[in-house]
Amino acid sequence: MSFVEYGEYIQEGDISIVFLGHESMFPIKVQHGAQTQTRYGVIRHSTDLIGKKYGSKVTCSKGGWVYILHPTPELWTVNLPHRTQILYSTDISMILMMLELKPGSIVCESGTGSGSLSHSIIRTIAPTGHLYTVEFHQQRAEKATEEFIAHRVAHLVTVKNQDVCKDGFGVVGVADAVFLDIPSPWEAIVHAKAAIKQGGGRLCSFSPCIEQVQRTCLALSECGFEEISTMEVLLRVYDVRTVSLPVPDLGSEPPGSQQATVTYKSAVTPKEMAGHTGYLTFATKSLL
Numbered sequence: 001m002s003f004v005e006y007g008e009y010i011q012e013g014d015i016s017i018v019f020l021g022h023e024s025m026f027p028i029k030v031q032h033g034a035q036t037q038t039r040y041g042v043i044r045h046s047t048d049l050i051g052k053k054y055g056s057k058v059t060c061s062k063g064g065w066v067y068i069l070h071p072t073p074e075l076w077t078v079n080l081p082h083r084t085q086i087l088y089s090t091d092i093s094m095i096l097m098m099l100e101l102k103p104g105s106i107v108c109e110s111g112t113g114s115g116s117l118s119h120s121i122i123r124t125i126a127p128t129g130h131l132y133t134v135e136f137h138q139q140r141a142e143k144a145t146e147e148f149i150a151h152r153v154a155h156l157v158t159v160k161n162q163d164v165c166k167d168g169f170g171v172v173g174v175a176d177a178v179f180l181d182i183p184s185p186w187e188a189i190v191h192a193k194a195a196i197k198q199g200g201g202r203l204c205s206f207s208p209c210i211e212q213v214q215r216t217c218l219a220l221s222e223c224g225f226e227e228i229s230t231m232e233v234l235l236r237v238y239d240v241r242t243v244s245l246p247v248p249d250l251g252s253e254p255p256g257s258q259q260a261t262v263t264y265k266s267a268v269t270p271k272e273m274a275g276h277t278g279y280l281t282f283a284t285k286s287l288l
Contacts, residue, residue: 002152003071003119004126010049010056010068015151017069017079018043027071027079029150040064071151073119083140084113087181087206090235091277092120098282099177099202101125108175108195110134110164111182112144121179122148122156131157132171132195134164136182164188169195180205185212186219193223196285205281213279225283232279238267 001007001014010016014030020038028036030050036043041062043049048058054070069075074089087095095117101107105125112118112135121131135141141161148154160170165184168191169175178192178201185205192203203225205216213230220228247260 001071003073003076004123004153004156006070008053010052010054012045012050015071016049016054017071017075019067019069025069025075025079027076038064038066040066073116073123076119076151077116080114080116082114083143084111086114086116088116088277090233091206091280092117094231094233094280095179095204095206096120096124098280099179099204101129101177104128105176106130106132106174106197108132108134108169108171108178108192110169110180110188111136112141112159113181114140115144115147117179117181118144118148118157119151119153122153126153126156129156132160132169132175133157134160134162134169136161136163164191167191171195173197175201177202177204179203183212184215186215189216189219189223189225193225193285198287200285200287203283203285206278207281208276208278210279213281216281220281220283224286226286227284228281229283230279230281232276234275236269236273238269240265240267242266 010030012030012032015027016030017025017027019025030045032046034045038060041060041064043058043060049068054068056068057065058068059065077088101124103125106129107121107125109118109131112133118133135144138161141159145159148157165187172194175195175197178195180188182188207213217228242263243266244261244263247262249259
């Protein structure tokens with residue numbers, strides 16, 4: 001099992017996703033002799049999981065069943081242990097596209113946080129790219145390192161515990177792209193420019209407040225970055241359902257007759273919708 005390479009069968013030591021439903025799933029580490037309790041009963045790793053195919057339907061001790069899924073960055077984003085606020089797939093997908101990432105890309109990131117974006121970057125740049133990720137908080141940096149090892153992607157990422165605003169990324173002139181998710185990104189723009197290749201590259205900064213965006217854009221302009229733009233990504237999901245409505249009686253039906261109904265498909269917006277997450281500011285380092 002690896003987050004960047006698909007394995008067909010569940011093996012001991014794998015991180016797997018127990019899927020009870022779209023709103024209920026969680027990760028487990030598969031181990032001989034271990035058990036996992038669910039609302040449908042116990043899953044015994046030795047007999048129920050190891051050697052089975054990913055995607056298998058597993059019957060629990062109470063007769064209910066779950067699916068065991070291969071881990072992906074998308075599944076990890078909705079199941080990871082939160083050490084900080086994280087980015088979700090709506091923003092992540094835009095970041096990966098606008099930074100023009102591909103297999104072989106070299107990326108610098110700060111801060112690592114809970115590793116949500118880090119896993120998606122690693123999957124995108126594998127198998128020959130590399131991620132240099134910087135985390136100011138020592139315990140978060142150590143935990144991220146442990147997770148990258150457990151997820152078998154450690155060869156694609158280097159974790160540094162330092163202040164990017166003072167010490168930079170620890171590399172110079174190697175990055176195709178830089179991502180910043182820190183309280184004062186304008187203080188790291190000079191270091192980001194130094195980390196990007198001489199031939200140019202892309203930068204993205206994520207900030208929840210427009211005041212942070214204003215100061216970051218000013219710093220980008222002063223450092224010679226071009227094509228500076230800011231966007232906000234909002235996701236609106238529609239629930240497609242079958243609706244039956246009565247046909248209005250306009251007096252043409254005889255008294256006592258059964259009222260006719262019409263059935264059709266309708267797309268309905270949720271009563272509550274996730275709103276603002278943050279602003280994404282993109283820029284390009286010029287060749288000069």
